[in-house]
Amino acid sequence: MQKVLIVYDSRTGNTERMAMAVLEGVKQSGVNAETKRAGECTLDDLQEANGIILGxxxxxxxxxxxxxxxxxxxxxxxxxxxxxxxxxxxxSGGVSGGNETTLISLIQAMLIHGMIVIGDPMEATGHYGAVAIGGPDERALDVCKKLGKRVGELVKKLS
Ligand SMILES: Cc1cc2nc3c(=O)[nH]c(=O)nc-3n(C[C@H](O)[C@H](O)[C@H](O)COP(=O)(O)O)c2cc1C
Known part of the structure; x- marks a missing residue:
């Protein structure tokens, strides 16, 4: 069965809470999902997944x-x-503290690997990915779930 791997780093738990919401979203799509901290993720883990979401x-x-x-x-x-x-x-800590440039840095790495990266036409859910300012509020958690679900659904379609 297809699997989506969510790899994240987090010092104070904010990105981790987002990762758990992304996990929930992937599961809603019916695809297997797993989270790994960046420090624990192996190269085999990356290779075994059909989809990879970086946070x-x-x-x-x-x-x-x-x-x-x-x-x-x-x-x-x-x-x-x-x-x-x-x-x-x-x-990110601030609204214009570089969250979009951070998303682009993650996306850039995935593009260099030849991956197919999901964008979003709607501003409300974020063109480049999901963002929270500090701890994710309900809106940000909802965006994370939607992002996870979209990746899961696309994995099902393309695998
Ligand atoms: C070393 C370091 C650098 C940071 N740089 C930025 C920054 O450039 N822009 C910003 O908005 N926030 C910055 N922050 C704040 C974090 O992005 C913010 O607190 C975030 O919510 C932390 O997520 P976490 O709880 O998953 O670690 C920085 C924090 C640390 C520890």
Whole structure:
């Protein structure tokens, strides 16, 4: 059965709460879902998934160091993540503190791997992925669930 892996980093729990909502959304699509912290995720985990959703706190307008480390290590499996479905989410301290640039940094890594990244035409749910300012409120959690569900549904369609 198809699986979506949600890989996230979180120092103070905000991105982690988003990850749990994304997990719920993927499960709603009927696809298997699992979360892994960036520090615990192996290259095999990435290769086994049909969809990969990356979540990171915004650190200096980009992904966190732990997430960047995993991305750096993933060069060893270059070519093996091709055509997997991808999406991203982040929590930032401020409204214009670099959350979109963080999403783009995650998306960029997925594109370099040849993954198919999901965008969103609606501003309300975020063109580049899901965002929360600090701890996710109900709206942000709902956006996370929708993001997870969309990835799950697309994985079902394309796998
Ligand atoms: C090292 C570090 C760098 C940060 N850089 C930014 C930043 O550039 N812009 C911003 O809006 N918030 C920044 N923050 C705040 C975090 O993005 C914010 O607190 C987020 O909600 C933390 O998510 P977490 O609880 O999942 O760790 C930074 C926090 C840390 C620890």
């Amino acid at each position: 990171s706190p915004t650190h200096f307008g980009t992904m966190s160091e732990r997430m960047k480390k995993l991305i750096g290590e993933s060069v060893k499996i270059r070519g093996k993540l091709e055509n997997k479905i991808g999406a991203a989410f982040t929590s």
